[in-house]
Amino acid sequence: MFDLLPHLLNGLTLGLLFALIALGFMLIVGLMEQINLAHGSLFALGAYVAMQMMGSRPPLPAEMAKAWLALPLGWRYAATLVIAPIVVSFVGMLIEFCMRRTYGKDPLYGLLLTFGAAMVIEELIRLVWGTRDYVLQVPQAVSGGFLFGELIWSTYRFYAAGIAAAIIGLVWLLIEKTSFGATVKAGAHDSEIVRALGINLSRLRLLVFVFGTILAALAGIIVAPIWGIRPHMGVDAVIPAFLVIVLGGVGSFWGAVAAGLLVGLCVGLSGAYASEWSLLSMYILLVAVVTFRARGLWGKKSVLEA
Amino acid sequence: MIAAPTNSPDAARLVTPTMLVLWLVLATVPLWIARIGLYPYLGIEILIWSLYALAFNLVLGTAGLPSFGHGAYFGIGAYAFGLCQFDLVANLWICLAAASVIAGLAGAFVALFISHRRGIYYAFMTIAFGQIFWTLAIKSHRITGGEDGLLKIARLPANFGFVSFDLTDNVAFYYFVLAMFAIGVAGLWRLVNSPYGRIVAAIRQSETRAAHLGYNVWLYKASVFTLSAAISGFAGGLFAMAQLAAFPDVMSLHQSGYVVMMTLVGGGLVSFWGPVIGVFVFLTARDVIGALTNAWMLYFGLLFIAIVLFRPEGIAGAISAMLQQHSLSALRARGNSAMRLLLGGGR
Numbered sequence: 001m002f003d004l005l006p007h008l009l010n011g012l013t014l015g016l017l018f019a020l021i022a023l024g025f026m027l028i029v030g031l032m033e034q035i036n037l038a039h040g041s042l043f044a045l046g047a048y049v050a051m052q053m054m055g056s057r058p059p060l061p062a063e064m065a066k067a068w069l070a071l072p073l074g075w076r077y078a079a080t081l082v083i084a085p086i087v088v089s090f091v092g093m094l095i096e097f098c099m100r101r102t103y104g105k106d107p108l109y110g111l112l113l114t115f116g117a118a119m120v121i122e123e124l125i126r127l128v129w130g131t132r133d134y135v136l137q138v139p140q141a142v143s144g145g146f147l148f149g150e151l152i153w154s155t156y157r158f159y160a161a162g163i164a165a166a167i168i169g170l171v172w173l174l175i176e177k178t179s180f181g182a183t184v185k186a187g188a189h190d191s192e193i194v195r196a197l198g199i200n201l202s203r204l205r206l207l208v209f210v211f212g213t214i215l216a217a218l219a220g221i222i223v224a225p226i227w228g229i230r231p232h233m234g235v236d237a238v239i240p241a242f243l244v245i246v247l248g249g250v251g252s253f254w255g256a257v258a259a260g261l262l263v264g265l266c267v268g269l270s271g272a273y274a275s276e277w278s279l280l281s282m283y284i285l286l287v288a289v290v291t292f293r294a295r296g297l298w299g300k301k302s303v304l305e306a
Numbered sequence: 307m308i309a310a311p312t313n314s315p316d317a318a319r320l321v322t323p324t325m326l327v328l329w330l331v332l333a334t335v336p337l338w339i340a341r342i343g344l345y346p347y348l349g350i351e352i353l354i355w356s357l358y359a360l361a362f363n364l365v366l367g368t369a370g371l372p373s374f375g376h377g378a379y380f381g382i383g384a385y386a387f388g389l390c391q392f393d394l395v396a397n398l399w400i401c402l403a404a405a406s407v408i409a410g411l412a413g414a415f416v417a418l419f420i421s422h423r424r425g426i427y428y429a430f431m432t433i434a435f436g437q438i439f440w441t442l443a444i445k446s447h448r449i450t451g452g453e454d455g456l457l458k459i460a461r462l463p464a465n466f467g468f469v470s471f472d473l474t475d476n477v478a479f480y481y482f483v484l485a486m487f488a489i490g491v492a493g494l495w496r497l498v499n500s501p502y503g504r505i506v507a508a509i510r511q512s513e514t515r516a517a518h519l520g521y522n523v524w525l526y527k528a529s530v531f532t533l534s535a536a537i538s539g540f541a542g543g544l545f546a547m548a549q550l551a552a553f554p555d556v557m558s559l560h561q562s563g564y565v566v567m568m569t570l571v572g573g574g575l576v577s578f579w580g581p582v583i584g585v586f587v588f589l590t591a592r593d594v595i596g597a598l599t600n601a602w603m604l605y606f607g608l609l610f611i612a613i614v615l616f617r618p619e620g621i622a623g624a625i626s627a628m629l630q631q632h633s634l635s636a637l638r639a640r641g642n643s644a645m646r647l648l649l650g651g652g653r
Contacts, residue, residue, distance in 0.1 A: 035426065098611065098615060101615050102614075102615075105618075107425075107426075108372065109614055109618055112566075112570060112610075112614045113611060113614045113615065115563065115566075115567075115610075116607050116608075116610040116611035116614060117607075117611060119603055119604075119606075119607035119610070120604055120607040120608055120611065122603075123601050123603045123604035123607060124604065126601070127601055127604070235559065235560070239433070239437070239559065242430060242433070243430065243434070246426065246427060246430040250426065276445055277441070277445065279441065280437075280438060280441050280442075283434040283435075283437050283438050283441075284438070286430070286431070286434045287419060287431065287434055287435070287438075290423065290427055290430070290431055291419045291431075294422075294423065294427065295427065296427070302426075
């Protein structure tokens with residue numbers, strides 16, 4: 001049993017990261033009934049913007065760049081965590097503006113639109129940053145490793161898992177315990193009544209999409225030091241995110257979180273026995289579940305299955 | 307979903323005038339394609355991908371089932387063709403049959419798991435199976451050659467018993483592919499316009515209604531998926547011959563996405579010919595824009611976004627709308643002049 005412990009822990013931290021990656025995707029699917037395939041590209045964009053800000057040549061005028069670089073690394077990292085997602089959220093806004101034409105139509109159109117957007121963003125990333133790999137600098141306090149039970153553990157993995165858990169909790173609070181969350185959920189449930197109550201629905205949808213974008217970019221920054229930064233990272237992220245949502249079931253918050261953990265454990269444990277095939281395990285898990293359960297583990301009825 | 311079942315007299319024909327004209331035009335391609343700066347191999351690629359996209363559209367357009375992992379069956383066909391050639395018997399017809407049978411079996415296997423699902427769950431199950439097949443192709447080094455691919459696949463001669471054609475030359479191979487394409491198109495046209503095709507189209511409009519009319523929805527969904535996989539595999543076998551190799555990248559999610567894009571850009575949802583138009587535009591754009599800039603996918607992505615936003619019925623839909631508008635304005639002009647005659651004009 002103790003031999004398995006490292007793999008279990010590894011799977012658990014991986015699972016929290018999967019849940020974090022799926023979080024923004026889930027909000028947009030659950031609250032807008034739109035599949036945002038550009039989620040992965042926004043995730044990648046977050047990582048790239050953060051890398052640019054943390055690098056030695058930030059895209060600022062000379063004076064400001066000097067002042068910025070004079071800040072300690074920890075402060076710069078904290079500021080990046082806030083600023084980079086906001087920068088990326090403008091791209092999300094642009095996508096939402098285009099997406100408005102597809103509301104009320106077959107959800108296939110939203111999916112295709114965001115597929116096109118994903119392609120465009122990925123190509124733009126290749127144009128601006130090239131195809132090489134980058135590394136995101138993180139403060140000393142969270143990098144390196146520590147010894148525990150005769151094994152070396154990466155500090156950053158635990159930091160990332162902790163942040164992921166914190167963000168998941170905060171998002172849950174925002175949706176379940178605030179009036180903003182109530183309005184948004186009502187908008188997803190019955191948009192006509194919400195509009196009749198005098199709430200600006202298109203602003204509400206914009207806000208939800210921007211919120212989803214910010215979460216995607218944030219996930220990108222958190223995950224980047226583990227996965228590395230390269231143009232393909234968007235696709236590597238959107239597929240597990242999509243998978244986690246389908247496995248957990250559309251419209252279920254804790255379903256998605258549980259599915260994320262399940263996928264992480266599955267990948268982590270199968271990695272212990274057959275590392276070559278560990279990525280396959282999550283697809284087999286999905287097939288095994290969705291073959292028998294129509295809406296994933298805890299899914300609700302939605303227009304996405306019409 | 308956009309639905310436009312056509313009840314033209316062509317529906318009952320085996321070979322329609324459109325097909326004849328298309329085949330004749332395609333038959334002249336090797337005569338002039340080099341003059342406009344392109345090459346015969348592009349023609350081969352367009353024909354093979356067109357057959358593949360038409361087969362794919364059986365699932366997406368006719369049945370309305372979102373299959374996003376179709377590259378798997380195309381790739382399986384390519385591998386099956388190569389492996390049959392190496393390990394069983396080096397006969398063109400047997401190898402092509404093997405390509406479509408193996409791909410069809412893979413499709414039937416997948417259909418068992420997905421045919422009772424709909425919408426996003428159906429879509430993601432097809433992605434999951436696509437990824438499973440893709441991973442298998444990459445990791446099974448001993449069988450498929452892994453990421454290097456299955457190399458040295460030969461273009462076997464087309465043996466008809468009394469006469470045998472050598473297909474190693476690109477022009478000869480082009481005509482062979484054209485013949486296969488012609489047969490495939492005629493067969494698919496018959497299938498789509500048969501009672502079977504009508505029932506599948508009815509299922510697209512409403513599964514519940516079709517089930518209440520007494521049709522076994524599951525069986526139709528499973529069989530149309532299997533058929534589509536088998537024809538995709540056949541196209542894959544041809545593609546292995548064209549490339550002289552089979553690579554796993556046609557099975558990747560990206561490439562599976564491309565066939566969806568081609569089909570929709572062309573207008574597969576409203577027209578039988580949509581996928582062919584889409585493949586033609588996509589592959590020609592790849593070569594022409596790709597020669598000018600490295601970032602051709604950027605421009606194609608923007609075009610794709612514009613089509614989804616403004617012309618969701620695709621190029622075929624835009625063309626038919628244009629034609630209708632044209633005839634409409636012609637009608638109106640005629641109507642106006644008739645009016646003027648009646649009212650004594652001038653006023």
